[in-house]
Amino acid sequence: MSDRWQYLLVLAACLAITAPLELFGSGVYRHPRRLARAVLPVAVVFLIWDMVAVAGKVWTFDASYISGLRIPFGVPIEEVVFFLVIPVCGLLTYNAVSTILDWRNHR
Structure with a gap:
């Protein structure tokens, strides 16, 4: 398999690992x-921050690890997905931990 899918695969793994937390x-x-x-x-x-930084050549993304799909200003689609996936995973984790702690405290 090509390395260019690694970023998306890591994001998919994050979603898959945290998906069961929806049950809490x-x-x-x-x-x-x-x-x-x-x-x-x-x-x-x-995303705006990234657009400015990429357009201004403040930082770049290694083409070996991204699909090559980009939005305007050269930001890889993986970066857009990152800004959605990681906060969702964080919220799933926070919600699950809060629920478990509430259960524990109400015993």
Whole structure:
């Protein structure tokens, strides 16, 4: 397999590993509006930051590890997905840990 899919594969693994955490508490995916309000504003800010940095050649991405698909200003699609996937994984983890701690404290 080509290395160019590694970034996307790592992101897919993050989602797969944290997906079962949806079963704890009120869930994250079960509240899409709340999820969007939590993730999208921050994702947009960091995406703009990346666009400026890549366009200004402040940083680049190793072409060996990305698919080659890019959005305007040269930002790889994997970076866009990163700004969505990692916060969702964080919210899933936070929700699960909070729920487990609540269960423990109410015993």
